[in-house]
Amino acid sequence: MSVSVLGAGAFGTSLAISLGLGGVPVTLWSRDPSQAKAMQESRENALRLPSAKLPDAVKVTSDLNELQGDVVLLAVPMQKLRAALEAAPMLDGKTLVACCKGIELTSGQGPIEIIQSVAANATPAILTGPSFAADIAKGLPTALTLACEDEHALQSLQALLMTPNLRIYRSTDTVGASIGGALKNVMAIACGAAMGAGLGESARASLITRGFAEMNRMATAMGAQADTLAGLSGFGDLILTCTSEQSRNYSYGLSLGRAETFDANITVEGAATARATLARAEALKIDMPITQAVVALLDQKLNVREAMSQLLARPPKKE
Ligand SMILES: NC(=O)C1=CN([C@@H]2O[C@H](COP(=O)(O)OP(=O)(O)OC[C@H]3O[C@@H](n4cnc5c(N)ncnc54)[C@H](OP(=O)(O)O)[C@@H]3O)[C@@H](O)[C@H]2O)C=CC1
Numbered sequence: 491m492s493v494s495v496l497g498a499g500a501f502g503t504s505l506a507i508s509l510g511l512g513g514v515p516v517t518l519w520s521r522d523p524s525q526a527k528a529m530q531e532s533r534e535n536a537l538r539l540p541s542a543k544l545p546d547a548v549k550v551t552s553d554l555n556e557l558q559g560d561v562v563l564l565a566v567p568m569q570k571l572r573a574a575l576e577a578a579p580m581l582d583g584k585t586l587v588a589c590c591k592g593i594e595l596t597s598g599q600g601p602i603e604i605i606q607s608v609a610a611n612a613t614p615a616i617l618t619g620p621s622f623a624a625d626i627a628k629g630l631p632t633a634l635t636l637a638c639e640d641e642h643a644l645q646s647l648q649a650l651l652m653t654p655n656l657r658i659y660r661s662t663d664t665v666g667a668s669i670g671g672a673l674k675n676v677m678a679i680a681c682g683a684a685m686g687a688g689l690g691e692s693a694r695a696s697l698i699t700r701g702f703a704e705m706n707r708m709a710t711a712m713g714a715q716a717d718t719l720a721g722l723s724g725f726g727d728l729i730l731t732c733t734s735e736q737s738r739n740y741s742y743g744l745s746l747g748r749a750e751t752f753d754a755n756i757t758v759e760g761a762a763t764a765r766a767t768l769a770r771a772e773a774l775k776i777d778m779p780i781t782q783a784v785v786a787l788l789d790q791k792l793n794v795r796e797a798m799s800q801l802l803a804r805p806p807k808k809e
């Protein structure tokens with residue numbers, strides 16, 4: 491059975507490589523015809539994932555009509571997912587697996603809700619969890635969560651997407667998987683900012699732990715199961731992203747803490763998601779002080795030390 495990947499960024503390319511090496515025929519779609527041609531010829535994604543060779547099983551195209559199979563991985567940035575789906579009406583009716591992490595700023599919706607609103611006849615799923623594209627492309631061991639409410643579709647997808655280096659756990663809790671993946675990026679910005687400003691490892695551990703409490707509060711208020719948040723898509727990805735300079739969200743936070751500039755072309759999902767989350771938290775009356783601090787940093791209303799002082803000065807609480 492073949493698989494298509496919509497979006498030839500770092501993550502889409504790494505998944506195409508892993509599946510291709512596992513013997514699955516893959517069609518990888520780039521919106522840029524010249525990039526698609528260069529990748530098809532050079533067998534490399536020089537722009538987004540240099541030094542990783544595309545296996546023969548991967549075909550690169552910029553023609554949406556060449557997408558193959560009933561399963562399509564949606565590997566575009568979260569804030570671009572709606573536009574990408576609207577431009578590809580032929581995907582309605584297929585199994586659409588969101589591979590992006592975040593909450594849409596304009597609607598407050600997550601990837602599953604966006605798929606449902608644009609492609610009403612599709613079976614929506616989400617693939618998320620601790621994974622750097624470069625690691626997957628190198629064949630390093632990686633474990634992910636695949637969530638889909640349709641148990642039958644879920645089991646076949648799990649079998650299809652597992653490769654020798656990619657272990658996939660299944661869940662029917664799409665809300666929990668989506669919220670964990672979205673909010674861990676916000677916490678990674680907070681941790682990077684604290685480390686960049688020299689606030690220390692203890693501060694980072696507190697932000698990870700209290701950030702996890704925020705993630706749980708928001709997720710359970712939205713109907714998620716707490717044990718999903720404790721899994722790969724929540725706790726697992728939180729740990730990876732808050733502790734590694736390979737993470738773009740963490741690195742962006744570092745640059746905020748060091749008062750350095752950051753390349754605006756780099757995908758940093760946590761920034762828009764922090765704003766979308768705060769709006770949702772306020773509507774649901776959920777206390778999310780770290781998310782609030784990240785938004786204040788992004789809006790330049792506070793610097794990192796002021797934001798941390800505000801967090802420390804909150805009224806005493808029971809843990
Ligand atoms: N990189 C990683 O390690 C991981 C990433 N993810 C998630 O994967 C998602 C994608 O990230 P990643 O691949 O890293 O991002 P990249 O920045 O590497 O690539 C983004 C890709 O999306 C394309 N794109 C942007 N807008 C559109 C659009 N409107 N229609 C179609 N294609 C579009 C870009 O095309 P162009 O080059 O033409 O702009 C580019 O190919 C994110 O949500 C991220 O959180 C998840 C796990 C790991």
Ligand SMILES: O=C(CO)COP(=O)(O)O
Nearest residue numbers: 619620621737738739740
């Ligand atoms: O989602 C990721 C790791 O699981 C990738 O993190 P960044 O988007 O911060 O690079």
